[in-house]
Amino acid sequence: MSDDRLASAARRLCQQRDRLEPFDGFPADETPVDEAQAYAIQDMLHACLSARGWGPLVGYKIGCTTPVMQAFLGIPNPCAGGIFAGSVRHGEGEFEHDRFVRVGVECEVAVILGTDLPAEAAPFDRSRAAAAVAACAAAIEVVDDRYRDYRALTTPTLIADDFFGAGCVLGTPVAGFDPFALARTCAHMVIDGQTVGSGVGSDILGEPLDALVWLAESLARRGAGLQREQVVLLGSLVQTHWVERGADVWITNDALGEVRAHFK
Numbered sequence: 001m002s003d004d005r006l007a008s009a010a011r012r013l014c015q016q017r018d019r020l021e022p023f024d025g026f027p028a029d030e031t032p033v034d035e036a037q038a039y040a041i042q043d044m045l046h047a048c049l050s051a052r053g054w055g056p057l058v059g060y061k062i063g064c065t066t067p068v069m070q071a072f073l074g075i076p077n078p079c080a081g082g083i084f085a086g087s088v089r090h091g092e093g094e095f096e097h098d099r100f101v102r103v104g105v106e107c108e109v110a111v112i113l114g115t116d117l118p119a120e121a122a123p124f125d126r127s128r129a130a131a132a133v134a135a136c137a138a139a140i141e142v143v144d145d146r147y148r149d150y151r152a153l154t155t156p157t158l159i160a161d162d163f164f165g166a167g168c169v170l171g172t173p174v175a176g177f178d179p180f181a182l183a184r185t186c187a188h189m190v191i192d193g194q195t196v197g198s199g200v201g202s203d204i205l206g207e208p209l210d211a212l213v214w215l216a217e218s219l220a221r222r223g224a225g226l227q228r229e230q231v232v233l234l235g236s237l238v239q240t241h242w243v244e245r246g247a248d249v250w251i252t253n254d255a256l257g258e259v260r261a262h263f264k
Contacts, residue, residue: 001037005030010044013161014052020101022148025157038156039080039222045160046082055085058231061108061141063163065211065235066203069106072239075155078205078214079163083231087142087167089261095142097245097263100166102145105249105261106236107189109182109201109208110139112173113230122220129212130180132226135173138187138253140261141233142167143240164240168233171251171259182208182234187253189238199237208234 009030016023025031032038046057061083064075089095097103114134117124144166147153158164183202188195201208211234219225226232243249249261 001030001032006037006040007044009041009160010048013041013045014048016146017049018052020099022101023146023161024148025153031154032156032160035156035159038159041160042082042162045162049084054087057082058085058088059083059233060215060230061163061165061168061233062211062215062235065205066199066237068199068203068239069236074151078211079155079159080215080218081159081162081165083165083168083233088231089167089169091169091172092260092262093140093169094262094264095167100144102242103166103263104143104145104240104242105189105191106141106143106240107187107197107199107238107251108139108141108168108233108236109185109187109204109253109256110137110170110231110233111135111179111212112137113226113228113232116225116227117216118225119220119223122217124213124216126207126209126213129209129216133179135175136177136179136182136256137173138171138251138256138259139233140169140249140251140259141165141236142169142261145242169259169261170231171253171257174256177256179209181255185253185255187237187251189241190250191241191243192248196241197238201237203237204235211235
């Protein structure tokens with residue numbers, strides 16, 4: 001696909017975010033045929049969103065890193081999307097329900113980086129990824145089903161549009177938490193007083209650090225890298241739950257604390 005078509009696809013997605021209308025898919029000449037084209041569109045989309053007031057890119061979400069989410073979406077491999085400053089809340093987050101097409105929540109484990117993982121330092125492994133982590137936190141990922149029927153869209157199309165990403169609420173960072181202990185953490189998600197799911201850190205690719213390694217390697221192949229102070233959501237321990245106006249969401253993590261979200 002030409003650079004002009006990639007840019008046109010990115011503008012289309014950027015405009016769609018403002019309209020809050022379900023996305024039917026790209027025209028044939030703008031549909032990404034593989035993940036390389038998808039991430040090229042995503043990079044252009046990030047520049048467009050930042051220019052439209054979403055704020056700078058402050059991190060990434062990684063989707064499809066657990067069996068429950070791979071089964072839910074029918075996608076067997078991880079996929080990444082961007083996180084922007086304007087969509088991040090801390091501790092307790094409040095969101096306007098009507099600013100989404102179909103909003104949902106996920107029960108996440110997050111890391112905050114203390115050092116860069118630049119492209120030129122690749123390849124990466126668990127030890128190098130762990131050494132870059134300054135803190136860990138419980139998190140709620142806010143996702144948006146912005147599509148007429150996401151099951152009818154290709155995986156590259158979903159990746160181009162940040163793979164459902166729409167923001168997050170970060171719990172209090174636990175500085176110095178051993179990243180290798182993330183696999184043993186257990187978390188629960190409660191919506192309107194009802195427990196809707198639980199999971200353990202090892203559900204994330206068997207070892208949560210492997211998700212961070214995957215992201216660093218994926219970015220490096222595109223000549224990019226992770227930066228100090230960026231946030232990375234490693235994956236959801238619980239299947240996505242779509243929420244109605246007025247919903248209260250509470251996530252507890254036995255090692256990392258709690259985090260809440262309300263949709264007014």
